[in-house]
Amino acid sequence: MTDFPPLRGESDPTNASTTAEFAAKMQEARHWAGNPSLETIARISEGYIPKSTAHDILKGKRLPKLDQLHHLLVAFKIPRSEWEPWQSTWMRLSTSQSRNEEPPSGNLDETRPFELPPLHLEDAETPIPWPTPVDHVDIHRKIVLWGPPASGKTCFLAALNAAIAYAPRNWTLVGGDENSAYFLDEATIDLVGHCRFPPATMIGRPIRFHLTSPVHISYPWHGRRKVRKIPLRIQLSIFDPPGGSFDSRHSRQQQVIDLLAQADGIIYFFDAVREAQCEDAWDYFHSTLSGLERKIETEQGFMGGRLPHRLAVCVSKADTAEVFDRAIEYGLVARSPSGSSDLRVLNPDALFRKIASDTSASFVDFSIRRFFHASRVRYFATSSVGFPLQEQGSDRRRKVIWHDDGPEIVGGVYPVNVLEPILWMN
Ligand SMILES: Nc1nc2c(ncn2[C@@H]2O[C@H](COP(=O)(O)OP(=O)(O)O)[C@@H](O)[C@H]2O)c(=O)[nH]1
Ligand SMILES: [Mg+2]
DSSP: OOOOOOOOTTOOGGGOOSHHHHHHHHHHHHHHTTOOOHHHHHHHTTTSSOHHHHHHHHTTSSOOOHHHHHHHHHHTTOOGGGOHHHHHHHHHHHHHHHHHHSOTTOOGGGGSOOOOOOOOSTTTTSOEEOSSOOSOEEEEEEEEEEOSTTSSHHHHHHTHHHHHHHOSSOOEEEESSHHHHHHHHHHHIIIIISOOOOOOOOOOSOEEEEEEEEEEEEEEETTEEEEEEEEEEEEEEEEOOOGGGGSTTSTTHHHHHHHHHHOSEEEEEEEHHHHHHHOOTTTTTHHHHHHHHHHHHHHTOOBTTBBOOEEEEEEEOTTSIIIIIHHHHTTOEEEOTTOSSOEEESOHHHHHHHHHTTSTHHHHHHHHHHHBOGGGEEEEEOBSSOOOOTTSOGGGOOSEEEETTEEEEOSOOOOBSSHHHHHHTO
């Protein structure tokens, strides 16, 4: 005899307008799940919700964090298909709460040292406003690549040299130390020379690059602004940890969290191909994000209620059917204004949201909006190899074709949105 599913009552949280009302809805859900004790909740959540925290949350003294809410929903036997109203209500409550926490001035940049505006590639000639006259600029940036295994992180780095070659601004890229120069040379030979993806390598150390270009700056001078051409050098340390280390079961997760805490910028890789098969983007995101939040909160303090990092969200492998065809389907692909065959994705944040919407990455989307400043997050549709040419016959409309002996990159390597996220970090 099969059991009837438990009655769940009317525990719809949608109308909750305070933390206490939300807690009351959770209590109802708990009731319909057979009233699991605080010990049981702590055990099911694998320590994410200690007894005292569960007590405070269910009494309405505090709002759970997003991952704690998920553990509670599991403890209360609410199927994942019914999580949406809980998450959107949580989102609404937590956003209004953090808004109330923000300092009244609210102006991010006033509280920070002077920052370079993003170095847009397309307006290479526009002078960069600078507070004082200088004869050169040296910037140091630490960037961490974050994404599940095989989401395209290392290929992204391998494509940097090719991306530089097609950039309108005259950049040069050199390795900052012997290992990094070797990586750059080998990866470029593989990708551009042989049209093949570099082998999956474990790179324990950061890759150091120097990106250099002449730029125009404009600075105040006796009541006017003066323009001067100077060399700009961006010294990058880029950490490319193995994807597995973003998972809570990995012994090196704490090291990765420490790296993220020290970073100026994060490039997050959303791999729609993997997500369609494994649905695990959230697994490689949430516990690392919780660890990062804890560390920043206790050691540096949040900035206006959120993390201080710049976050570039790259929808990676944008040339694949899983991304490219969906972008076409949503009307988000256009030719460049020059009328050339160059294609671009018009609205990468909409593309990310649409592809993520019915997968575990929808939680990633929620968390990004909740924990990072909107003005510090930007979305990119990225391909390390470039978009396929639409004119090609249907069987050739793929940029990468898989054979028994591995993938073949068709028609040369023209990376899309590889340099852009890095420059936007500055
Ligand atoms: N079609 C396509 N495949 C890619 C791209 N980047 C990576 N891949 C594939 O994904 C595999 C794993 O990429 P890799 O960069 O090593 O992933 P990582 O583990 O995140 O560093 C590669 O061997 C390629 O087969 C891309 O831009 N387009
Ligand atoms: Mg890798």
